[in-house]
Amino acid sequence: MSDTLPIEVALQAAEARLRSILQTVPDAMIIIDERGRIESLSTTAERLFGYSMGEVAGKNIKMFMPTPHREQHDGYLKRYLQTGERHIIGIGRIVTGQRKDGTTFPMHLTIGELRSADKHYFTGFIRDLTDQQLTESRLKELQSEVTHMSRFTALGEMASTLAHEINQPLTAINNYLRGCNRLLERIDDPAAPMLRDAIGKAADQALRAGDIIRRLREFVARGDSERRIESLPKLIEDASTLALIGAKENGIAVAFRLDPAVDLVIADRIQIQQVLVNLIRNAVEVMAEVNGVRELDIETRAVSDETVQVSVADTGGGLSPEVARHLFQPFVTTKQKGMGLGLSICRTIVEAHGGKIWVDARPQGGTIFRFTLRAADHHEEETLVG
Amino acid sequence: MGQLSRAVAIVDDDAAVRHALKFALESEGLNVRVHGRAPALLDDPELYRYGCLVIDYRMPDVDGLELVDALRRRGVSAPIIMITGRANAGMRERAGRAGIDTILEKPLSDSALSTAIHSALAAPPAAP
Ligand SMILES: Nc1ncnc2c1ncn2[C@@H]1O[C@H](COP(=O)(O)OP(=O)(O)OP(=O)(O)O)[C@@H](O)[C@H]1O
Ligand SMILES: [Mg+2]
Numbered sequence: 278m279s280d281t282l283p284i285e286v287a288l289q290a291a292e293a294r295l296r297s298i299l300q301t302v303p304d305a306m307i308i309i310d311e312r313g314r315i316e317s318l319s320t321t322a323e324r325l326f327g328y329s330m331g332e333v334a335g336k337n338i339k340m341f342m343p344t345p346h347r348e349q350h351d352g353y354l355k356r357y358l359q360t361g362e363r364h365i366i367g368i369g370r371i372v373t374g375q376r377k378d379g380t381t382f383p384m385h386l387t388i389g390e391l392r393s394a395d396k397h398y399f400t401g402f403i404r405d406l407t408d409q410q411l412t413e414s415r416l417k418e419l420q421s422e423v424t425h426m427s428r429f430t431a432l433g434e435m436a437s438t439l440a441h442e443i444n445q446p447l448t449a450i451n452n453y454l455r456g457c458n459r460l461l462e463r464i465d466d467p468a469a470p471m472l473r474d475a476i477g478k479a480a481d482q483a484l485r486a487g488d489i490i491r492r493l494r495e496f497v498a499r500g501d502s503e504r505r506i507e508s509l510p511k512l513i514e515d516a517s518t519l520a521l522i523g524a525k526e527n528g529i530a531v532a533f534r535l536d537p538a539v540d541l542v543i544a545d546r547i548q549i550q551q552v553l554v555n556l557i558r559n560a561v562e563v564m565a566e567v568n569g570v571r572e573l574d575i576e577t578r579a580v581s582d583e584t585v586q587v588s589v590a591d592t593g594g595g596l597s598p599e600v601a602r603h604l605f606q607p608f609v610t611t612k613q614k615g616m617g618l619g620l621s622i623c624r625t626i627v628e629a630h631g632g633k634i635w636v637d638a639r640p641q642g643g644t645i646f647r648f649t650l651r652a653a654d655h656h657e658e659e660t661l662v663g
Numbered sequence: 664m665g666q667l668s669r670a671v672a673i674v675d676d677d678a679a680v681r682h683a684l685k686f687a688l689e690s691e692g693l694n695v696r697v698h699g700r701a702p703a704l705l706d707d708p709e710l711y712r713y714g715c716l717v718i719d720y721r722m723p724d725v726d727g728l729e730l731v732d733a734l735r736r737r738g739v740s741a742p743i744i745m746i747t748g749r750a751n752a753g754m755r756e757r758a759g760r761a762g763i764d765t766i767l768e769k770p771l772s773d774s775a776l777s778t779a780i781h782s783a784l785a786a787p788p789a790a791p
Contacts, residue, residue: 441721441748445677447770452683455774459690487770494749631753 305403308391309338313354316398325405327377338401343375345510345537358397366390366399371406371518373533381533382407383518406518407531419519423550430551431618433494434625438607440494447487454480504630506653507549509542509577509585510535516553517575520561527565534576539585541653548626549650552634555619556589556646562612563593563644584632585652590645595638604636623648670694670712671780674704674730675719675746680769684717684776691777701730705737713741715783717776720747720754720766728754731761742783746771 295317299306305322309315315338318330326341333340339350346353357366365372369387376382383406391398454476461473513535521531542549557573564571574590596604603609605624610617627634627648634648671693675681681697688695696713698704701724704716716734720727727745734743744765745758758766765779 437749444748444769445680449677449679449683451770451772452680452687456683456687456690459687483770484772487772625751627753628757629751629753631756 305405307338307341307401307403309399309401311354311358311397311399313338313351322403325376325403326374341374343373343381343533344535345540346372347375348537371514373514374403374405379532380530382531383514383521407521419515419550422547423516423519423554427551427554427622430548430622430626431616434607434618434622436494436496437625438621440490443490444487447483447490450483451480451487454483504543504545506541507544507546509539509544509587509650512542512544512546512549513553513575513577513587516550517557519550520554520557527561527571529561529564529571529573531573531575534574536577536579536585538579539577539652542585542650543653544630544650545626549630552623552626552648553587553589555623559619559646560589560591560593560644564591567592567594579652580649582654583652584649586647586649588645588647590639590643592639592641592643595642595644596636601636605634669714669784670696670709671715671717671784672704672707672709672713673697673717674699674701674722674727675717676700676722677719680719684771688777688780693777693780701725701733704730705733710737710739715780716741716743717780718743718745720745721749728757728761728763731763735762742786744776744779744783746776 299317299319302319303321304319305325306319307315307322308317314335315333318326318328318333323329337351339347342350353364356362357364365386366388367390369385371383372386373381374384385404385406387402389400389402391400458473458476458480461469461476513533517531517533521529557575560573564573570592572590572592574588576588576590578586578588580586597611600609600611605620607621608617609620623646624634627650631651632649634646637645637647639645671688673681673684673695675684675697676699678699681699685695685697696707696709698707701722704710716739718727718730722730725733727747731743731745742765743763744767745763746767746769747754748769750766750768755766758764765783767775767779
């Protein structure tokens, strides 16, 4: 008996050390066992998720994550233990966490593994990305991709608006001249052939202007979109991480309601991220102006086998009537520094994907922007996997 | 078949464009009606008697394809030609699914529109 005593003392000392580490470590840290049960929680993690250690000890970690991961986490663990295949362990990823009050937030998660003789633990290190500085390299990379593309897209949007606007009068000119020419065919006058010739040449010049416009548009549209099969929850996760930088300081509560039936879609990743970033930024910007409730709800829904719907809802002041009349048109803005391009770019991108974008007023006040995307069907899924 | 079976209806929100198209097509002897807005076409008493409909894709209150849906739901079976200032792959896809195979890009250079209209009018009427 007496020889086990020193071990017990050592064990208690180790436990006390662990407790003090968990209390002081600035990162949120959670330790779970191999069945996902919570062993311990650092003080920062308690604060971050809104639970106390006492409330969650021994409970399944899945309550800290939203659907669909919540339902799938036990499976992830089991698969890892069986195959040893690493998807997140030692790699680190941006994922979504869910607080006690049901709201969710972007976070960076790294997982370490701890094996002792008979036990197997996982340690999660979590950084809340809601108010993350731009030091995170992944974030930087995302940001530079999306902002670079935004500049390009903005240019494209301007060129194509210009093309559209100028094509209208050109269409009118061309058709008036064609009509004139046809009427002149019936007029028997020595001057008629000369007139017809001149009118034909005028029409050619209108067409030439049209060609110049077309070339300009093709130039900025080059390299067009690269559509692939993408995971929509992942796109939303990345885009919201990017768009929500600083949102926490504004007291905005973000909630994700992602339909578990919605996963793969056919999309150009960067373009759809741009759409989401534009919509989320608009929502954050409009809510910064109001006092009271500031809630951002991002939702997905399967509307049919082929179509999914994404919505971004805010509790802001709603659209001004002037804006509503010209919604999705370029150069419409109520913001001092706005270019008024965000929504028109959204429309161009969504329509280029064969989807639709529209707006609904939120019954409780605020605005809901919705758009559709094509779901990748099972056939396409199989081709990708197989 | 009334005398309107050869008539063509055009919907375009740009006044100059629709008047110019009417002028050019009438100079060829076609019978043309124009509307500036989608609801005006839907309320047109002759709606079911046109031989061909020409619809602009981009309009303020509805997009051209929504108008096509509304027309088909009402049982309007005349061939439809879509005109647009900017066609893209997604729009062609949606148009294809809506059963439209003729999409013409402005500024409607050659005689593309009148050729398309003539072949639409020549086609045997689809069963309603
Ligand atoms: N969620 C929203 N609630 C209320 N108004 C909105 C919302 N989203 C957009 N708007 C209005 O629509 C206008 C146009 O938005 P859009 O994103 O196209 O341009 P912007 O935000 O002004 O500038 P930027 O080019 O930087 O995006 C905004 O200026 C704003 O008035
Ligand atoms: Mg904007």
